[in-house]
Amino acid sequence: MTAPPWLEVLDETLDACRTHGREDLALRLRRRRDRPSGGTRVAVLGFPKQGKGYLVNAVLNAPVCAVGDAPTPAVPVEIGYAAEPAATLIGRAEERIPVAVERMTGEVGARPTGSLRRVEVGVPRELLSAGLVLVDTPAIGDPRSARTAAALDVLADADAVILVSDATTALSPAELALAHHVRTWCPHVILALTKVDVCPSWRAVAEEDRTALSGAGIDARVLPVSATVRQAAAKTGDQELNARSGFPELLSWIAEQVARPAERSSALLAAVSVRAAAAELVETLRTRAEAAGKDAGVDQTTLLHRAQRKADDLRRRNTRWQNLLSDEIADLMSDAEYDLRERTRHIVEVIDETFDRGDPIKLWDEFGPWLDDTLAKAVETNYTWAAERAEWIAQAVAVSFGEQYDQPDLRLADSGSDLIGEVRQPRIERFKIGQKLFTGLRGSYGGVLMFGLITNLAGLTLLNPISLTAGAAFAAKTISDEGGMRLQRRQAVAKMTAQRHVDDVFLRFSKDCRDSIRGVQRKLRDHFTALADDLSEQLARERETIIAGSAERERRTVRLRREIERLASLHQRAGELGLLAGRAPRELPA
Incomplete structure (x- = not known):
C-alpha cells in the first residue's frame, strides 16, 4: 500500500x-x-465559568458533563456512541476502570492527581453514531497548570474545535491568544457564544468578537447559542424554540466535520x-x-577587554572577601571570648554573694546543681550567639564575593554543654558537738579562774555562782567566735572551689569556641578559594574560546x-x- x-x-x-x-x-x-483512521474528534475548549459543560450537555441532550458548582474533571472526557450509557476511567498505564456514568465525576475526583489520562463516556445518541467523539476538556487557566496542559494536549488529535466564551463580555486578550493557538494547530474552529438568553447585549458582544477575531487574523465563525433555551425546547418539543437556541446551526457545523x-x-x-x-x-x-x-x-577585541575586566573584578573581589573574612573572624573570636568571660563573671558574683550570706553546709546540695545548670546555659548561649554571628559572616563574605554564590554549611560543632562536669563539693569542716564542748571548756576556764580570783578577795570560794556564770558566758562567747571563724573558712573554701570550677569551664569552652571559629574560617576560606579558582579557570577558558x-x-x-x-x-x-x-x-x- x-x-x-x-x-x-x-x-x-x-x-x-x-x-x-x-x-x-x-x-x-x-x-x-x-491516530487511527475513521471517526471525527471535536474538542470543546474554554476558560472557567463560560458554560462549556452546559453546551456539551445541550448538544447531546444528556447530562454527561459536570455543570454549575460541581467539580469538573482535571482530565479530558471523551464522549462517543454506545448502545447503553457507560463510563471508563483510563489510567496513565492505559488501565481501564469501568464506572457508572452518574458516579463518574465523583470517581474522577477521588483519584490521586495525575493518576488518570482521560475518561471515556458512551451514550446512545444518533449524533455520535457516525463516529463523532466530543471531547470535553478541563477549563483553561494558568498556562503552567496540569489542567491547561491536559486541555491543550487534546489539539494533537482533534479534527475540529469549539471555543466557548459567554456573552457577558467580549473576548479577553487571553481568550484571543487561546483562539490564535487553537487556529494554528487545527483548521476547523468555531466560537460558541453562550448565555445569550441572559445577556441582552449579546449581539453587540458577538460583533465585537467577530471584529477581534478578524483583526487577529483568526478565521473562526461566531455562533450565539443558549443551552438553557435548547434544554427547554427539548423538554417541550418546541422546534421554533430550538431554532432560537442556535444549536441547529452548531449541530449542522458538527455534521459538516463528520462528513469530511x-x-x-x-x-x-x-x-x-x-x-x-x-x-x-x-x-x-x-x-x-x-x-x-x-x-x-561584537569584535574580538571588545570581547577580550570584557574578559580582562572580569578577571580584574575577580582579583578585586578576592582581596575584599579575604580582608573581610580575616577581620570578622578576629572580631568574632574576641567578642565570643569576652561574651563568655562576662557571663562567667556574673556567675562568680552570684557565687560570692551566695556564700557571703549562707553556710555552704546548708546551701551546697542546692547550689551545686544550680551552678552546673547555669554554666551549661551560659556556654550554650555563647555557642548559639557565635553560630549566628558565623552565619552572618558567611553571608557578608558571600555578598562581598558575589551575591549569586551561596555560602557553605557553617554549623558549629556541638558546644558540649551537656558534658560539663559536676562541681565537686569541697571538704567542709563541720563544728561538731564534741568540738563545741571542748572549745566551751577551754573558754570557760579563763572566765572561772579570772572571776574566781576576784571574788576570792571578797571572801568567796574560787567556784561560786559569779565565777561559774562568768565561765558559762566565756564558754558561749568562745564557741560563737570559733563557729564564726569556721563558717568563714567554709565560705572561703566553697568560693574557691566554685570559682576554680568556673575558671576550668571558661578555659575549656573558650578553647572549643576558638577552635570552632577557626574551623568556620577554614571552611569559608576553602569554599571561596575554590570558587575563585573555578571562576579563574572559567575566565581562562572563556578567553581561549573568544580567541578561537x-x-x-x-x-x-x-x-x-x-x-x-x-x-x-x-x-x-x-x-x-x-x-x-x-x-x-x-x-x-x-
Missing part, C-alpha cells in the same frame, strides 16, 4: 523537532501521524500540524541566529540559516498539501 504524500513531510518535520530538542512538538506530530472525507481530512490536519510545528521551529532558530549574529557583531571561536560561530550561523531554509521549505510543502486537500489558502494558518 502506497503511503500518503503528507506522511513523508510530517515524518521529516518530526525528525527536525527531535533534532532541535522540541520533543513536545514531536509528540504532537507523532500523535497526529499515528477521511483521507482529505488527514492530509489537511497533517499539513496544518506541520506548518504550525515548522513555524515554531523557525521562530526558535531565527532567535538563535539573531543572537549569534549579535555575538558575531569566531569561525565556529560563523559555521553555526550558516547551519542555522540552512536549517531555517529547510524548515521554510517544509512549511511551503505542507501548504501545498493543504491546497491539494481542498482548503482555500486563507483557511491555512500562515
Whole structure:
C-alpha cells in the first residue's frame, strides 16, 4: 500500500523537532501521524465559568458533563456512541476502570492527581453514531497548570474545535491568544457564544468578537447559542424554540466535520500540524541566529577587554572577601571570648554573694546543681550567639564575593554543654558537738579562774555562782567566735572551689569556641578559594574560546540559516498539501 504524500513531510518535520530538542512538538506530530483512521474528534475548549459543560450537555441532550458548582474533571472526557450509557476511567498505564456514568465525576475526583489520562463516556445518541467523539476538556487557566496542559494536549488529535466564551463580555486578550493557538494547530474552529438568553447585549458582544477575531487574523465563525433555551425546547418539543437556541446551526457545523472525507481530512490536519510545528521551529532558530549574529557583531577585541575586566573584578573581589573574612573572624573570636568571660563573671558574683550570706553546709546540695545548670546555659548561649554571628559572616563574605554564590554549611560543632562536669563539693569542716564542748571548756576556764580570783578577795570560794556564770558566758562567747571563724573558712573554701570550677569551664569552652571559629574560617576560606579558582579557570577558558571561536560561530550561523531554509521549505510543502486537500489558502494558518 502506497503511503500518503503528507506522511513523508510530517515524518521529516518530526525528525527536525527531535533534532532541535522540541520533543513536545514531536509528540504532537507523532500523535497526529499515528491516530487511527475513521471517526471525527471535536474538542470543546474554554476558560472557567463560560458554560462549556452546559453546551456539551445541550448538544447531546444528556447530562454527561459536570455543570454549575460541581467539580469538573482535571482530565479530558471523551464522549462517543454506545448502545447503553457507560463510563471508563483510563489510567496513565492505559488501565481501564469501568464506572457508572452518574458516579463518574465523583470517581474522577477521588483519584490521586495525575493518576488518570482521560475518561471515556458512551451514550446512545444518533449524533455520535457516525463516529463523532466530543471531547470535553478541563477549563483553561494558568498556562503552567496540569489542567491547561491536559486541555491543550487534546489539539494533537482533534479534527475540529469549539471555543466557548459567554456573552457577558467580549473576548479577553487571553481568550484571543487561546483562539490564535487553537487556529494554528487545527483548521476547523468555531466560537460558541453562550448565555445569550441572559445577556441582552449579546449581539453587540458577538460583533465585537467577530471584529477581534478578524483583526487577529483568526478565521473562526461566531455562533450565539443558549443551552438553557435548547434544554427547554427539548423538554417541550418546541422546534421554533430550538431554532432560537442556535444549536441547529452548531449541530449542522458538527455534521459538516463528520462528513469530511477521511483521507482529505488527514492530509489537511497533517499539513496544518506541520506548518504550525515548522513555524515554531523557525521562530526558535531565527532567535538563535539573531543572537549569534549579535555575538558575531561584537569584535574580538571588545570581547577580550570584557574578559580582562572580569578577571580584574575577580582579583578585586578576592582581596575584599579575604580582608573581610580575616577581620570578622578576629572580631568574632574576641567578642565570643569576652561574651563568655562576662557571663562567667556574673556567675562568680552570684557565687560570692551566695556564700557571703549562707553556710555552704546548708546551701551546697542546692547550689551545686544550680551552678552546673547555669554554666551549661551560659556556654550554650555563647555557642548559639557565635553560630549566628558565623552565619552572618558567611553571608557578608558571600555578598562581598558575589551575591549569586551561596555560602557553605557553617554549623558549629556541638558546644558540649551537656558534658560539663559536676562541681565537686569541697571538704567542709563541720563544728561538731564534741568540738563545741571542748572549745566551751577551754573558754570557760579563763572566765572561772579570772572571776574566781576576784571574788576570792571578797571572801568567796574560787567556784561560786559569779565565777561559774562568768565561765558559762566565756564558754558561749568562745564557741560563737570559733563557729564564726569556721563558717568563714567554709565560705572561703566553697568560693574557691566554685570559682576554680568556673575558671576550668571558661578555659575549656573558650578553647572549643576558638577552635570552632577557626574551623568556620577554614571552611569559608576553602569554599571561596575554590570558587575563585573555578571562576579563574572559567575566565581562562572563556578567553581561549573568544580567541578561537569566531569561525565556529560563523559555521553555526550558516547551519542555522540552512536549517531555517529547510524548515521554510517544509512549511511551503505542507501548504501545498493543504491546497491539494481542498482548503482555500486563507483557511491555512500562515
